[in-house]
Amino acid sequence: MPNVTGTLTEVGGGHLVGKYPEIHFTLNAPNSKSGVMLPTEPVTVQPASDGSFTAPLQSTTDMLDDAWYTLSIQWLDAGGNYVRADFPDWALQVPTGGGSFSDLFGKPPTNTRMVYVSLTAPENPRPFTMWLEQNPLNDADPLNTGKLYEWRQL
Structure with a gap:
């Protein structure tokens, strides 16, 4: 599986001290490639203490139907309890070689x-x-x- 790497280093102008985010990557719809079914179960990653993360995602460029990952960022307290969530309107398309998060997200094309x-x-x-x-x-x-x-x- 290709890896998507990124960094989440600041929240509201401050560093992540005392904050415990989880990033959830979810396929836009169930899909398939090479005879394998791919459900919409989220891939969840927790950034390291320096904000860096690596998400092992399926490449979307070789899926049967048009595919992209949506994401949400959930904020947890020190006990791991849900505090709030962000739902940015981004679509992450993953090539077979993976890549940097900031280079891969965008809106899906309107003419597919x-x-x-x-x-x-x-x-x-x-x-x-x-x-x-x-x-x-x-x-x-x-x-x-x-x-x-x-x-x-x-």
Whole structure:
């Protein structure tokens, strides 16, 4: 699994002394990849005393459906009791190599349709992926069929 690393060092301008946050990463919906079902059960990490954390997450770029992690930050007291939670409106998309938290979050795209233009069909396409059977580098190529295919959900 790819690791996502980050640092949570300040809260309201002060350091984390006396504060005990937990970060919960949750898939936006159940998903699948390589024949494995992926539920929405959160992955919970607690930052180290210096605020750094590492979250072992599944890569979202190779999942069957469009996928991203949402997150929440829960604040606990010294006894581990819930105090409050933050729910930022971020979407974390994880590549197969993982990466730094600050480089990976953003809003999911509003247009999730993909069209491949090539002489060969894409491998393991997501539902509703389209393929234009054509050589994009040579319009005079006799193999350019102009046929448009679409994969559907069953």
